[in-house]
Amino acid sequence: MADDDRSGRFDHLLAGTVRDQLGGSPYGAWRSVRDADAVQLSFGFPFPESFPNDELAAATAAVLEREGDRVMQYGGGEYADALSDFVADRASDRGIDLESRTVSLTNGATDGLATVCDAFLEPGDTVVVGAPTFMGALTVFRSYGVELESVPVDESGLDVAALEDRLASMRERGLATPTMVYVVPNFQNPTGATLPEDRRERLVALAEEYDFVVLEDDAYGELRYDGDPVPPLAALDERGRVVRVGTFSKTIGPGVRTGWVIADEELEEPLKIASAGGTNTFTQSVVARYAEDGRYDANVRDLREAYGERRDEALASLSRHMPADADWTDPDGGFFVWITLPEGIDAERLLETAAEEGVVYLPGSMFYPEEGGENCLRISFSYVDSEAFDRGIEALGRAVRGAMADQ
Amino acid sequence: MADDDRSGRFDHLLAGTVRDQLGGSPYGAWRSVRDADAVQLSFGFPFPESFPNDELAAATAAVLEREGDRVMQYGGGEYADALSDFVADRASDRGIDLESRTVSLTNGATDGLATVCDAFLEPGDTVVVGAPTFMGALTVFRSYGVELESVPVDESGLDVAALEDRLASMRERGLATPTMVYVVPNFQNPTGATLPEDRRERLVALAEEYDFVVLEDDAYGELRYDGDPVPPLAALDERGRVVRVGTFSKTIGPGVRTGWVIADEELEEPLKIASAGGTNTFTQSVVARYAEDGRYDANVRDLREAYGERRDEALASLSRHMPADADWTDPDGGFFVWITLPEGIDAERLLETAAEEGVVYLPGSMFYPEEGGENCLRISFSYVDSEAFDRGIEALGRAVRGAMADQ
Numbered sequence: 001m002a003d004d005d006r007s008g009r010f011d012h013l014l015a016g017t018v019r020d021q022l023g024g025s026p027y028g029a030w031r032s033v034r035d036a037d038a039v040q041l042s043f044g045f046p047f048p049e050s051f052p053n054d055e056l057a058a059a060t061a062a063v064l065e066r067e068g069d070r071v072m073q074y075g076g077g078e079y080a081d082a083l084s085d086f087v088a089d090r091a092s093d094r095g096i097d098l099e100s101r102t103v104s105l106t107n108g109a110t111d112g113l114a115t116v117c118d119a120f121l122e123p124g125d126t127v128v129v130g131a132p133t134f135m136g137a138l139t140v141f142r143s144y145g146v147e148l149e150s151v152p153v154d155e156s157g158l159d160v161a162a163l164e165d166r167l168a169s170m171r172e173r174g175l176a177t178p179t180m181v182y183v184v185p186n187f188q189n190p191t192g193a194t195l196p197e198d199r200r201e202r203l204v205a206l207a208e209e210y211d212f213v214v215l216e217d218d219a220y221g222e223l224r225y226d227g228d229p230v231p232p233l234a235a236l237d238e239r240g241r242v243v244r245v246g247t248f249s250k251t252i253g254p255g256v257r258t259g260w261v262i263a264d265e266e267l268e269e270p271l272k273i274a275s276a277g278g279t280n281t282f283t284q285s286v287v288a289r290y291a292e293d294g295r296y297d298a299n300v301r302d303l304r305e306a307y308g309e310r311r312d313e314a315l316a317s318l319s320r321h322m323p324a325d326a327d328w329t330d331p332d333g334g335f336f337v338w339i340t341l342p343e344g345i346d347a348e349r350l351l352e353t354a355a356e357e358g359v360v361y362l363p364g365s366m367f368y369p370e371e372g373g374e375n376c377l378r379i380s381f382s383y384v385d386s387e388a389f390d391r392g393i394e395a396l397g398r399a400v401r402g403a404m405a406d407q
Numbered sequence: 408m409a410d411d412d413r414s415g416r417f418d419h420l421l422a423g424t425v426r427d428q429l430g431g432s433p434y435g436a437w438r439s440v441r442d443a444d445a446v447q448l449s450f451g452f453p454f455p456e457s458f459p460n461d462e463l464a465a466a467t468a469a470v471l472e473r474e475g476d477r478v479m480q481y482g483g484g485e486y487a488d489a490l491s492d493f494v495a496d497r498a499s500d501r502g503i504d505l506e507s508r509t510v511s512l513t514n515g516a517t518d519g520l521a522t523v524c525d526a527f528l529e530p531g532d533t534v535v536v537g538a539p540t541f542m543g544a545l546t547v548f549r550s551y552g553v554e555l556e557s558v559p560v561d562e563s564g565l566d567v568a569a570l571e572d573r574l575a576s577m578r579e580r581g582l583a584t585p586t587m588v589y590v591v592p593n594f595q596n597p598t599g600a601t602l603p604e605d606r607r608e609r610l611v612a613l614a615e616e617y618d619f620v621v622l623e624d625d626a627y628g629e630l631r632y633d634g635d636p637v638p639p640l641a642a643l644d645e646r647g648r649v650v651r652v653g654t655f656s657k658t659i660g661p662g663v664r665t666g667w668v669i670a671d672e673e674l675e676e677p678l679k680i681a682s683a684g685g686t687n688t689f690t691q692s693v694v695a696r697y698a699e700d701g702r703y704d705a706n707v708r709d710l711r712e713a714y715g716e717r718r719d720e721a722l723a724s725l726s727r728h729m730p731a732d733a734d735w736t737d738p739d740g741g742f743f744v745w746i747t748l749p750e751g752i753d754a755e756r757l758l759e760t761a762a763e764e765g766v767v768y769l770p771g772s773m774f775y776p777e778e779g780g781e782n783c784l785r786i787s788f789s790y791v792d793s794e795a796f797d798r799g800i801e802a803l804g805r806a807v808r809g810a811m812a813d814q
Contacts, residue, residue, distance in 0.1 A: 009647070013586055013620060014677050015529045021680045048476035056479075060467040060693075069455035072463075072660025107514045107664070110684025118550070122422045140683055143525070179420055213420060240416070253479025255689035257514070270421050273428045276547055277517025280664035280687050286467075 017123075017145045039359045039392030041379040044189070044250075044335040050306065051253045052290065052299055059289035067285075076281025083288040086296075087246070087260045094221075095235035096244070102268045105279050109219050109247035109259040113140050116215055116243050116261060117180075118274035121146050126178040128166075128212075130158045132338075132367030132376070134189040137182055137217065148369040149178065155329065157195035158183050160202045167210045177210045185233055186221040187334025190367045190378035194332055200233050207241035216244040220334035222251055222300050225308030227332045240264030248287060250335070251300050256283050307335070307382065310389070314381035317390045321397035323404060335382035338364070340375060345403045347377040353402060358395035424530075424552045446766045446799030448786040451596070451657075451742040457713065458660045459697065459706055466696035474692075483688025490695040493703075494653070494667045502642035503651070509675045512686050516626050516654035516666040520547050523622055523650050523668060524587075525681035528553050532586040535573075535619075537565045539745075539774030539783070541596040544589055544624065555776040556585065562736065564602035565590050567609045574617045584617045592640055593628040594741025597774045597785035601739055607640050614648035623651040627741035629658055629707050632715030634739045647671030655694060657742070658707050663690050714742070714789060717796070721788035724797045728804035730811060742789035745771070746803075747782060752810045754784040760809060765802035 063079050070077030084103045092098050106112040123145035131150035152159045185195040207214050216233045234244040247259035325342040348363035364376025477484030491510045499505050513519040530552035538557035559566045592602040614621045623640045641651040654666035732749040755770035771783025
């Protein structure tokens with residue numbers, strides 16, 4: 001029944017934004033080397049021992065026992081409701097005013113980003129992102145047919161002064177200002193940079209001045225290993241301009257696929273309209289039960305300690321094995337270190353050699369909306385143990401030295 | 408900090424399709440009476456004792472024990488993978504050729520519908536739906552800014568001959584033919600009607616002739632209480648025109664929020680691009696483990712028996728209590744009966760009286776893309792026990808007789 005060549009039979013029926021992305025997976029470079037016997041530093045996977053499995057099994061049994069007629073029902077039971085309150089309470093603890101805001105649970109952080117985009121974005125709108133920024137968010141934005149404008153990211157995160165210049169120039173030239181500015185304020189993916197409070201304040205003020213929404217993606221905010229927390233943008237925002245997205249993926253496990261959006265109460269209805277279908281009340285109930293009695297907080301404390309050690313060991317490995325001409329960031333939290341290789345070394349081209357040497361990573365160019373980051377790469381210290389990590393960085397050092405010798 | 412009247416502050420920033428839906432919840436009429444002390448016949452909720460809680464708790468413990476390092480990880484483990492195979496095997500059993508098709512797991516059926524819409528729909532496209540049809544699908548379609556064309560639904564479901572006339576007329580007038588035709592072939596929501604095989608064959612042929620995609624929503628297909636199964640549209644389709652959506656919401660529980668899309672292998676990449684974010688590998692693993700050893704099939708057999716009895720009792724209640732001038736459908740499966748009241752009785756206006764009498768339902772107009780169904784209503788026999796159901800129908804009978812007397 002199948003034709004020999006069916007390729008493209010449905011292309012003319014597809015939405016244009018989907019058609020434009022065919023054949024261009026952002027994970028392409030990684031996919032090609034995924035089977036290699038190489039140390040995996042590509043992705044921000046939590047380490048395998050980090051999942052609180054026994055407690056989650058016990059929580060599952062408990063909620064099914066206690067409200068078995070409702071856990072699996074549409075809407076869920078009291079535990080599913082309690083999870084929103086739990087998220088709200090923790091946001092309150094971080095200084096966010098929950099009087100004028102509501103919590104909407106989502107099927108993970110990316111679903112949260114997509115829901116916010118569904119609510120606000122139309123083809124032709126402009127979205128500002130940092131360069132570099134989380135490639136998953138770039139993929140989401142691209143699916144809305146919007147214009148992506150990029151602003152540099154430096155060692156303190158999004159360059160808000162550069163954004164301000166851009167906005168002023170847009171207004172001066174009579175161009176439409178952005179609908180949305182996307183920012184990962186803490187331990188940014190991919191650089192690990194944290195936006196200081198003054199930049200946050202300025203960004204929130206600009207949102208009001210130039211009439212845009214700030215999409216604050218704080219997937220890593222709870223995983224700080226050094227220094228004092230900086231207030232969330234939502235805590236600095238008195239006008240409801242900041243829409244904040246969070247997730248349990250890094251603090252319980254990606255498999256729970258549960259996140260949230262905290263937004264001005266006036267956005268509750270638009271976000272509800274924008275979110276297609278319900279969320280997973282089974283998982284929400286299990287997480288809420290698990291989070292009772294401070295177990296979630298205790299787990300986050302344990303994770304901070306474990307990831308903090310990994311971060312220290314990662315930086316030590318880099319100092320040991322990388323050539324002097326390479327540079328890298330020193331993140332206060334999160335999962336990632338961003339490495340800048342000597343000019344002229346292309347991290348995407350280097351990937352194959354690196355895999356042969358025994359390590360894989362994500363090339364920096366993947367995190368740029370347009371050109372950029374060719375001599376950069378992202379590694380994660382979250383997944384492999386420190387011995388494997390060190391072996392991986394040793395391999396990376398060999399690959400980089402080889403490329404430098406060939407220059 | 409909050410203004411006294413903040414209403415509409417963000418409206419100008421919202422996407423137009425979202426702005427257009429503000430204030431117009433399809434559940435509005437139901438919401439206003441949800442707190443009434445009335446028998447709940449509005450929604451297709453599974454009955455509370457139907458959930459296999461003990462087995463799900465055991466499955467959770469087992470998967471976390473057996474592959475605890477992967478269940479909660481990105482991508483999941485072997486059980487999460489196994490669920491796609493399980494879905495594929497069951498589709499094969501129903502005559503669907505899985506050689507040329509792939510299974511994509513989703514966060515429930517509505518997420519599946521939205522993913523398919525994301526892949527295909529653009530503002531201005533035309534989507535054909537039955538009138539009446541599932542209101543949740545109407546809500547999804549409306550969010551894409553598409554034109555909704557309706558074709559009548561009769562006692563055998565979608566009137567495919569009427570669709571053919573419409574398509575021929577569109578072509579003749581030089582109008583763009585639809586991108587998609589949406590159909591619930593088995594025990595249709597809301598009428599309970601099942602599309603006969605000849606209509607299915609014709610619909611699949613029309614899809615090829617007029618170059619559209621058939622979105623087959625088979626949420627209820629496994630819950631047949633009488634008669635022989637009719638082949639799924641996907642089983643009659645040799646050209647990959649049918650995209651099939653299913654769910655575990657009715658056969659395990661809505662809380663698992665896990666569904667699937669079965670589509671031509673050429674659509675795997677577009678659907679992946681269209682689906683924002685991952686799916687819930689924790690739940691998928693639990694469901695896959697639960698489904699091992701025929702437990703899912705045994706559960707479906709039990710559900711068929713239990714719902715079949717409910718259906719019989721529901722029809723008996725209707726015969727006992729409804730006035731002779733009312734008419735209702737006699738579904739072979741699913742959760743719903745569609746009631747047609749005497750002309751001139753408005754089911755939406757009647758709802759308040761009915762709630763006072765002691766029953767709530769969904770007004771028929773909710774299931775029409777435009778006008779229609781004013782004297783119709785949908786009830787579900789899936790949720791309340793037969794005693795409560797009977798009390799509810801008795802109340803409905805009183806309300807209808809009262810309205811007839813007032814005419």
